[in-house]
Amino acid sequence: MKQHVEINDLDHLTIGGIDVTYLAEKYGTPLFVYDVEQIRANAKAFVNGFKELNIPAQVAYASKAFSSIAMLQVAKQEGLSLDVVSQGELYTAIQADFPMDKVHMHGNNKSVAELEMAIEHNIGCIVIDNFHEIQLLEELLQKHDRSIHALLRVTPGIEAHTHDYILTGNEDSKFGFDLANGQAEEAFKQIKRNSRIQLKGLHCHIGSQIFETDGFVMAIRRLFETLANWHERYGYQADVLNLGGGFGIRYTKEDEPLALESYVEVLVKEITEQAHYYKLNSPEIWIEPGRAIVGNTAITLYTVGSKKEIPNVRNYIAIDGGMTDNIRPALYQAKYDAILANKAAREKTYQTAVAGKCCESGDMLLWDLLLPEVEPGDILAVFSTGAYGYSMSSHYNRFPKAAVVFVENGHDKLVMRRESYQDLIRNDLSYE
Numbered sequence: 163m164k165q166h167v168e169i170n171d172l173d174h175l176t177i178g179g180i181d182v183t184y185l186a187e188k189y190g191t192p193l194f195v196y197d198v199e200q201i202r203a204n205a206k207a208f209v210n211g212f213k214e215l216n217i218p219a220q221v222a223y224a225s226k227a228f229s230s231i232a233m234l235q236v237a238k239q240e241g242l243s244l245d246v247v248s249q250g251e252l253y254t255a256i257q258a259d260f261p262m263d264k265v266h267m268h269g270n271n272k273s274v275a276e277l278e279m280a281i282e283h284n285i286g287c288i289v290i291d292n293f294h295e296i297q298l299l300e301e302l303l304q305k306h307d308r309s310i311h312a313l314l315r316v317t318p319g320i321e322a323h324t325h326d327y328i329l330t331g332n333e334d335s336k337f338g339f340d341l342a343n344g345q346a347e348e349a350f351k352q353i354k355r356n357s358r359i360q361l362k363g364l365h366c367h368i369g370s371q372i373f374e375t376d377g378f379v380m381a382i383r384r385l386f387e388t389l390a391n392w393h394e395r396y397g398y399q400a401d402v403l404n405l406g407g408g409f410g411i412r413y414t415k416e417d418e419p420l421a422l423e424s425y426v427e428v429l430v431k432e433i434t435e436q437a438h439y440y441k442l443n444s445p446e447i448w449i450e451p452g453r454a455i456v457g458n459t460a461i462t463l464y465t466v467g468s469k470k471e472i473p474n475v476r477n478y479i480a481i482d483g484g485m486t487d488n489i490r491p492a493l494y495q496a497k498y499d500a501i502l503a504n505k506a507a508r509e510k511t512y513q514t515a516v517a518g519k520c521c522e523s524g525d526m527l528l529w530d531l532l533l534p535e536v537e538p539g540d541i542l543a544v545f546s547t548g549a550y551g552y553s554m555s556s557h558y559n560r561f562p563k564a565a566v567v568f569v570e571n572g573h574d575k576l577v578m579r580r581e582s583y584q585d586l587i588r589n590d591l592s593y594e
């Protein structure tokens with residue numbers, strides 16, 4: 163994947179051609195900085211991958227990875243569709259003037275309000291997840307005298323664990339209808355009985371941060387066994403197969419992601435072959451990458467503060483953010499890489515852990531990092547924080563949320579303001 167950061171002759175890190183120490187000074191820290199050119203390049207890798215193979219497809223950006231009006235505007239400009247899982251994500255899409263016919267709604271417990279909002283705005287597709295939802299959707303479509311396109315989310319019994327796959331019998335997942343135990347077929351029959359729900363096809367999502375293609379191939383084969391069966395018994399042909407997201411990115415040197423185009427090639431090849439084998443129509447291919455669109459496009463800038471050196475144990479440096487802007491190390495033991503942005507080419511001699519400033523021992527960003535000699539005021543840049551960083555951020559310890567800046571063509575633009583303390587207490591009511 164293309165590198166979007168460099169080191170300039172001041173020995174400073176740059177992103178999208180802009181000195182990050184300038185950005186830290188201008189906007190303060192913690193600061194998320196996205197390289198928009200890289201977002202576009204990632205989006206194009208998927209979109210053009212399908213175009214070059216002449217395959218009808220939709221690349222839906224999974225907005226859970228990072229949703230903001232500016233981000234959705236870029237997604238729209240790149241011709242992406244959009245995966246939303248809540249009213250909040252749908253509301254953001256509406257505010258970004260995202261074409262509603264390209265919005266797909268997920269969720270394992272969609273509320274009446276969510277479904278009504280989706281129906282009212284005529285979104286492109288609902289991904290039906292459970293029996294309760296079928297009933298709710300039927301009632302709401304009847305009430306509003308409307309119809310809607312839908313996919314059926316199935317669990318194919320394949321789970322990706324980043325580097326390998328396990329086949330599970332009855333998959334223990336809160337999402338979707340199980341193929342093996344017949345619930346998917348029961349749901350299919352219920353939906354087919356309702357003329358207001360047009361079932362466009364099947365959806366599955368096998369995991370996240372996946373570096374191989376075998377799991378996708380296995381899932382496609384499972385889906386086609388099902389489709390062949392439903393074709394034979396019910397005369398059903400799917401217009402769409404949605405393989406979800408999960409395409410892995412590089413966080414550290416140990417990660418070896420595939421080129422994004424190669425996932426596309428494998429999906430296209432396997433789906434085409436399976437359709438041919440079972441003499442079924444080739445469905446449109448939809449995917450939902452989140453991390454692979456934005457993950458490697460952003461860095462987070464922090465200012466270094468205190469230091470603690472425990473002889474023969476560990477050194478700690480602390481930064482002005484932490485689990486409030488990046489919960490992933492605490493939640494998943496996720497690994498990151500980082501450098502001192504103002505001493506980017508300096509020799510690295512200081513072994514240290516990087517701690518956040520929350521009142522929580524687990525609030526750590528990195529456990530083991532080699533840096534140049536560190537002083538308070540240095541700017542730490544953590545790489546690959548574009549996905550599930552800001553979007554999973556919290557107000558723990560009442561820290562205001564960080565600011566987000568987009569850089570492109572040598573210009574920087576604030577796209578999410580840093581929260582103020584006033585913002586923090588905006589929902590508090592007095593009890594005096």
Ligand SMILES: Cc1ncc(COP(=O)(O)O)c(C=O)c1O
Binds near residue numbers: 549
């Ligand atoms: C249904 C679905 N689609 C898409 C995604 C996006 O995944 P990723 O960011 O790994 O591409 C997820 C999250 O794992 C998901 O649950």
Ligand SMILES: N[C@@H](CCCC[NH3+])C(=O)O
Binds near residue numbers: 370490549550
């Ligand atoms: N939030 C997770 C991925 C889950 C995606 C949603 N199914 C992460 O940071 O890796």
